[in-house]
Amino acid sequence: MKDWRQDFQAVTGCTLSKESLRAAAAVKDISAGRVEMKKAIVVGSGAGGAAAAKKLQEKFQVTVLETGREFKPFSSSWPALEKLKKTGLFFDEREIQLLFPSMKVHKTEDGMVMVSGTGLGGTTTLSAGNALRMDKGLKELGIDLDDEFEELYREIPVTNNHQNKWRDTTKELFEICKEMDLNPQPLPKLGDYERCTNCGRCVLGCRYGVKWDSRQFLKAAQDSGTELVIGCKVSKVVTEKGSVKGVQAQKGMNSVFYPADIVILAAGGFSTPVILQNSGIECESRLFVDPILCVAAEYKGSLQNKELSMPFAVQREHYILSPYFDYLSFFFNKSWRYPASDTLALMIKLADSNAGSVDNKKINKTLTGIDKERLQEGVGICKEILNRYDIRKDNIFLGTINAGHPGGMLPLTRQEAETFHNPKLPKNLYVADATLFPKSLGNPPILTIMAMAKRVGKIIMEQI
Template identity: 30%
Template sequence: MKNVIVVGSGAGGATVARELALKGVSVTLIEMGKRVTTDIAFQCYDNLDIGVELLKTSCLGGTTLVTAGNAVRTCQEDFKQMGIDLSSEFKETEDELNVGPLPDTHFGEGTLKIMEAASSLGLVMEKMPKSIDPKKCIPCGKCAFGCPRDAKWSSLKFLDDALAQGVQIIENTTVTGVTTTNGRVKGVKTYNPENGLKNEYNADMVILCSGAIQTPGLLRSAGLVAGEKLFVDTFVTVGGALPDIGFYKEVSMNSLLKKEGFILAPHYSSLLIPRIGQNRIQEKDILGMMVKIPDESSGRVDENCVFKQSTANDVGLLAEGCATAGAILTEAGVDPDTLVSTPARGAHPGGTAAVGEVVDKDLETEIEGLYVCDASVFPRAPGAPPVLTILALAKRLAKHIINQ
């Protein structure tokens, strides 16, 4: 029987661990964070300032606990051109997660105003595909803080399945390095900061799913070159005043406008309030939109720092997106004199162990038995939520390992 170590419990780690365990593979999953209930996941944010603020969490289930539940296919053609056809895995995942738009009952006044305004300007906004159970969801605007009703899919659901299949989950433990012997993976070294204990775990295979910031360091510990070409899916939120709209309580990003070089989606951010600079403005008076771009892979993760800067092309795309968002919001009734933007932030780091450069089409490195299955392997920035694609990649990797 194969013995596999999975590092990280987000979309990739939870999925591959579950899929392998369902086929009888012995799996140990190691996570640096601890388990929390979804309603307090916001307490696990540990954002980084890397030139842009990078949003991320450290807990069992990772960032899946604080996503907006968006489920869109990203980079499908890019991967296909590299010999990775995810068609069946996308379909399998969408069916399993009941992916689809929410019913009309879950669209608030603010989102509807934005969709109607876009239409009047000749722009088509579609309903966002979601992995949210509408029977459990009572719109409250807290998607990015952790769902208080556990209505949206998170990898905790797959981790529970994995536990039921005998997967050993080790929490509060940091993987500090990958060990190898004669060109083959041997296992991992770990450290528990709570008790100061160091340990080593051996396995036939190691799958790194710890994210594009942590994964490169682990690859370097095994003697591989990784960490270049970091992208983060840079985004800003544009918004202004529309009295008593109550937008902050709506389902976040419930519709989507796709343009060449950026996407737009209804989005509330409390960061807009002080930037408007009017004491009379409260959270109930804000209507906003997210502008997200597929930023250039101009960042890096090395031994000493994580760095990402916006290129001239990035700035140009953000400016174009902000102008479009401003026009839609003004058409929706927002006072144009109150329109402001948040600072640039990043939510989807990736690219630091890309397919064709650090891993092959089976997501294996030059070291036999050492795999990567997170957004590190993306060949470029998707400019849209990558969770569904990571799930599909993890399912494909599990099938590959099982069939070996």
């Protein structure tokens, strides 16, 4: 008597792979009630959490726990905002949360502004949508993520063909950088930029669905059975005899325990270390944040606020330079007194020193002497670029130093290249976000975080 595999081959003409046979057999067993799927808790819905959930859904009953609520793009009009700015009511960057609840802002003791996303999709919804592969530091540890990056390129539209959306100002800046032998390159973007409307609000949430963010991975996972719980803040991981039993979380007014066979922390570089420390697992004081400093000037009709964010970049050894309209500086820095449409800025994104920490009370982070030297070097190059654009150096002003790419407090080592598992962690607890990076990238990290999270998911599934 023929079995179902022979029937399948006779009808389709295809032979099932060993992996497909194992998966089909597992589904058959589950359907017959012979196997109960193991439970996986993923903490966080950003780049790492969404990528891990999508991968784990193949073999686990997955639940994603997200602190924030549904994400809504910033919707206020420019005329209304500029009028509000003139009232002088904007004086502290933390006030941005009153206008845009999905953006969470903290300040360090020396005034550096720390930004993170707190809605569904994490910081991916507030990113510039860049799709850079930045795994050189991981390769140096013996970690090869080629398969994971290829998988991502198949799943997500990535393009650097958006020069037709650039304003004349950006095109001229690009040519100046070429003349200065700075080798500028268009930045690859996550999404379908043929439909870009040049609204200029990439970092405030794309209202038109042009920019890809991790909510699309979440939807795919949900369509396959993943449960999503929003407004749920995980406080700690619960362990017993060296094994994780689940997580303790605050859901509204209630303290809730979520049982799990596997827990993946992907709450971001500011939150994952706090959860670990609350669970009795010490992290390293190696926090990096990728600080941003913008160098700006008045240039009438530049319309940089009406253009996609970070259209191209100049890669230097310790930082990148890119055209960028800095909303935090525009609203809260008194030097940014010109209308948005007449403000032209270049961003310096620094690969800062691994020196800092975060706990339940505050973020401890200061720029080291070498960080400040490198920032000043970047400021000098930006001033030269603007000077060649017929802007006098004495008309140039600086923005507020802000940062939004935290990580590094549980860095991978060569010994963990195969396992992605720090020996401090219980055997069924993993981390899948920028906390794993051995050092600052000084570059957009989203694509690389997702590749790492996919690898973590594969490692876990191979163990089951």
